[in-house]
Amino acid sequence: MTAGIVLAGGKSTRMGTSKASLPFGDETMLQRVVRILGGLVHPIVVVAAAGQDLPPLPADVIITRDEREGRGPLEGLRAGLKALPPEAERAYVTSCDVPLLVPSFVSEMLALAEGHDAAVMEIDGFTHPLSAVYSRATLSHVEDLLAHERLRPVFLYERVDTRRVRPVELKSDPELRSLRNLNTPDDYQAALKEVLMTSDEQAIREVVDTWMRASRAGDTATVLSLMTDDVVFMTPGREPFGKDVFRSQSGAMEGVQIDGRAEIVELKVLGDWAYLRNHIDLTITPPGGTPQKRAGYTLTLLQKQADGRWLLARDANLVT
Numbered sequence: 001m002t003a004g005i006v007l008a009g010g011k012s013t014r015m016g017t018s019k020a021s022l023p024f025g026d027e028t029m030l031q032r033v034v035r036i037l038g039g040l041v042h043p044i045v046v047v048a049a050a051g052q053d054l055p056p057l058p059a060d061v062i063i064t065r066d067e068r069e070g071r072g073p074l075e076g077l078r079a080g081l082k083a084l085p086p087e088a089e090r091a092y093v094t095s096c097d098v099p100l101l102v103p104s105f106v107s108e109m110l111a112l113a114e115g116h117d118a119a120v121m122e123i124d125g126f127t128h129p130l131s132a133v134y135s136r137a138t139l140s141h142v143e144d145l146l147a148h149e150r151l152r153p154v155f156l157y158e159r160v161d162t163r164r165v166r167p168v169e170l171k172s173d174p175e176l177r178s179l180r181n182l183n184t185p186d187d188y189q190a191a192l193k194e195v196l197m198t199s200d201e202q203a204i205r206e207v208v209d210t211w212m213r214a215s216r217a218g219d220t221a222t223v224l225s226l227m228t229d230d231v232v233f234m235t236p237g238r239e240p241f242g243k244d245v246f247r248s249q250s251g252a253m254e255g256v257q258i259d260g261r262a263e264i265v266e267l268k269v270l271g272d273w274a275y276l277r278n279h280i281d282l283t284i285t286p287p288g289g290t291p292q293k294r295a296g297y298t299l300t301l302l303q304k305q306a307d308g309r310w311l312l313a314r315d316a317n318l319v320t
Helices: 029-038 072-083 103-112 136-147 153-159 185-195 199-217 220-225 243-251
Strands: 002-007 044-048 062-065 090-095 118-123 126-135 162-165 227-234 257-270 273-285 292-304 310-317
Touching: 002 029, 002 072, 029 044, 029 090, 044 072, 062 072, 072 090, 072 126, 072 136, 072 153, 090 103, 103 118, 103 126, 103 162, 118 153, 126 136, 126 153, 136 153, 153 162, 199 220, 199 257, 199 273, 199 292, 199 310, 220 227, 220 243, 227 243
Parallel strands: 002 044, 002 090, 044 062, 118 162, 227 310
Antiparallel strands: 090 126, 118 126, 257 273, 273 292, 292 310
16 A cells, blocks of 8 residues: 655745645645645645644544654654554655645656655755655664664665656656745745646646657657747757758757756746746757756747647747
């Protein structure tokens, strides 16, 4: 059996109020994360701080408390693992401040964790311990680390068989919304706006997600299907070019591995046109070559077609 553990006992210093109880639509942030995770695994364990008030939760949710305050994720992980019922062999662990958690992200992490003591997302050498899977077998190691005041989760990964997952290995959640912790009021307002977005905004985000997935997979045909026939691309130092040149350039990149993510910084729909500003981080690895990192912004215009699809029409690329 696979369970879920939601850590809710953080101090929420930068937010200024308990994140677990923040309203998010018609539920609180904690209730939302418990609901999403509860649709995939059972039971759910919520780890709270001593004396912390929690919003109402389903009757089958197990509530436990940190044994000691202010000792970080390992303390919460210990409490959560200790509260698991005997039949639960492992758990997906998350914080309560990720209301954009994508169910398929959790499913993929669970699949990749098979045969390992732990599986954790790692980006540019940085691990995300609260977007990870842990087996019950890690509990003794967690307790020993805490007893010796070795509080960093990386110490656990050095001790147990850990599957380090890179974004390129995931087919879902290309923007990695599941990792997006809400730490400040601005983060909170931005996430609320994203959840309450219009159907057009959702469709445009899906275009970006599909473009990134197809680029990682080397699927040029899908990328080409996301642009208008008269699309224009602009990059520094060269003349604008269109779809045929894009197709030719893509063919010349056969065997090149592309890994990366896109974060939508700004999105505005204006009738049948929309613009969006992306920040893109890429790692490009030629066959047998050295990985090259590139990052920067793009400004993109999209046009809504007669069939309701949104397609890329103009793109200014400042990635260097």
